[in-house]
Amino acid sequence: MRCAIAGGGIGGLATALSLHAAGLRDVVVWEATSEIRELGVGINLLPHAVRELTELGLDEALAARGIATAQLSYHTKRGERIWQEPRGRAAGYRWPQYSIHRGALLRVLYEAVCERLGPGRVLTGHRLAAFRDGSAGVDCRVERGAEAALETTCDVLIGADGVHSTVRAALVPGEGPPRWNGVTMWRGVSEAAPFFDGQSMILAGSFARRIVVYPISPTHRARGAALINWVAELRQGEARAMPPQEWEHRGRLEEVLEHFGGFRFEWLDFPAVARAAPAIFQYPMVDRDPLPRWRRGRTTLLGDAAHPMYPVGSNGASQAILDARVLAMHLATRGDVEAALDAYVADRRPATARIVELNRQVGPEQCMEIVEARAPHGFERIEDVISQTELEAIAERYKRAAGFDRDALHARPSYSVAGVT
Numbered sequence: 430m431r432c433a434i435a436g437g438g439i440g441g442l443a444t445a446l447s448l449h450a451a452g453l454r455d456v457v458v459w460e461a462t463s464e465i466r467e468l469g470v471g472i473n474l475l476p477h478a479v480r481e482l483t484e485l486g487l488d489e490a491l492a493a494r495g496i497a498t499a500q501l502s503y504h505t506k507r508g509e510r511i512w513q514e515p516r517g518r519a520a521g522y523r524w525p526q527y528s529i530h531r532g533a534l535l536r537v538l539y540e541a542v543c544e545r546l547g548p549g550r551v552l553t554g555h556r557l558a559a560f561r562d563g564s565a566g567v568d569c570r571v572e573r574g575a576e577a578a579l580e581t582t583c584d585v586l587i588g589a590d591g592v593h594s595t596v597r598a599a600l601v602p603g604e605g606p607p608r609w610n611g612v613t614m615w616r617g618v619s620e621a622a623p624f625f626d627g628q629s630m631i632l633a634g635s636f637a638r639r640i641v642v643y644p645i646s647p648t649h650r651a652r653g654a655a656l657i658n659w660v661a662e663l664r665q666g667e668a669r670a671m672p673p674q675e676w677e678h679r680g681r682l683e684e685v686l687e688h689f690g691g692f693r694f695e696w697l698d699f700p701a702v703a704r705a706a707p708a709i710f711q712y713p714m715v716d717r718d719p720l721p722r723w724r725r726g727r728t729t730l731l732g733d734a735a736h737p738m739y740p741v742g743s744n745g746a747s748q749a750i751l752d753a754r755v756l757a758m759h760l761a762t763r764g765d766v767e768a769a770l771d772a773y774v775a776d777r778r779p780a781t782a783r784i785v786e787l788n789r790q791v792g793p794e795q796c797m798e799i800v801e802a803r804a805p806h807g808f809e810r811i812e813d814v815i816s817q818t819e820l821e822a823i824a825e826r827y828k829r830a831a832g833f834d835r836d837a838l839h840a841r842p843s844y845s846v847a848g849v850t
């Protein structure tokens with residue numbers, strides 16, 4: 430079975446590795462950019478995705494490059510603690526949660542693909558431009574800059590080409606651009622003083638104005654320092670012009686300080702962290718409506734191409750990795766490509782649609798909205814504002830919906846295909 434993957438991002442590379450591990454060895458990845466570059470800032474991998482990467486044999490590489498997140502806490506805009514919970518192994522999961530630079534994760538996946546699949550499997554500077562169902566499979570046209578376009582046929586085409594997917598645009602004509610919710614995000618990575626235990630992720634504020642901060646480098650941690658990923662999010666309203674949807678679009682420090690200068694707590698001086706960033710990026714918070722179907726003939730969608738979601742609850746990259754493993758399992762174990770794609774879509778489409786919807790309602794971070802509404806000027810004891818039972822219920826509901834409820838994850842059979850060497 431010749432499998433072609435459009436897009437060499439997290440989802441595309443995880444798919445190439447998963448197909449290979451499931452015994453499908455004729456795999457090619459077309460990546461539009463001229464090289465695999467370590468772009469982006471921090472990303473979180475939840476235990477359900479780390480399980481998949483562990484079963485792909487990447488546990489040591491991840492441990493060397495990511496911080497095993499041990500704690501997550503939500504705070505008010507004044508820094509008061511609303512909720513704190515253990516994460517990953519500290520929460521009893523068999524697999525850790527990792528906070529990692531997107532570029533480092535991409536590097537781990539890319540090196541594994543090159544080593545296992547051999548040379549010539551990831552073709553950079555190859556942009557899938559068009560495709561159609563032919564008599565022998567999916568006929569694809571791949572543009573290669575100045576070189577003549579490649580015309581080729583594959584048995585299955587996987588659109589892992591991100592939020593502006595060409596494959597999705599062909600499957601859903603007239604859908605238009607992603608939807609913006611009026612929130613602008615400034616992102617950066619800074620060398621700064623560690624906070625808490627050096628393995629904690631924190632959110633502070635409420636959806637209208639909040640920060641997300643976590644360390645991402647074990648080498649910094651080993652020498653008592655911290656490389657800190659941060660995102661500052663501000664809802665300015667859809668009436669304003671949307672920032673460009675380009676991952677490398679630069680934002681300005683002055684804007685961050687103007688809106689987040691007050692986020693100085695005893696345990697974290699956020700303005701100082703922002704000042705230490707060598708570069709600040711700006712991006713709008715966008716998603717798309719869940720689709721009723723992800724398959725046309727022998728073509729399907731995966732990752733952000735299938736289900737772009739708000740970066741709430743740390744799920745974007747994790748869900749792309751789960752897609753990859755489930756798709757590979759079905760393609761390797763069912764004789765018929767279309768039946769395999771249907772089984773994949775049946776497993777993954779409803780699960781991810783639920784997360785897209787939950788993230789629109791701010792997912793597990795709902796507790797921050799409730800506290801801001803009930804006690805906008807602060808409180809003495811959090812119990813007077815929201816009960817422990819209510820807080821626990823919010824956290825557990827999201828974990829179940831996003832597929833990382835601990836007991837369910839431990840009980841679920843592996844997606845690995847038995848007997849493959």
Ligand SMILES: Cc1cc2nc3c(=O)[nH]c(=O)nc-3n(C[C@H](O)[C@H](O)[C@H](O)COP(=O)(O)OP(=O)(O)OC[C@H]3O[C@@H](n4cnc5c(N)ncnc54)[C@H](O)[C@@H]3O)c2cc1C
Nearest residue numbers: 436438439440461469470556557590591676732733745746
């Ligand atoms: C440069 C970049 C930086 C990012 N930075 C962050 C970040 O800092 N934090 C965060 O949370 N998320 C970031 N993301 C998004 C994040 O990677 C995804 O939300 C998530 O990991 C799901 O991955 P994906 O593989 O589905 O999509 P992506 O990671 O977006 O990968 C899609 C890939 O497809 C390629 N592509 C697009 N069109 C075509 C085509 N027609 N033919 C061939 N290839 C094509 C793109 O160049 C890209 O490499 C970034 C994405 C990119 C591309």
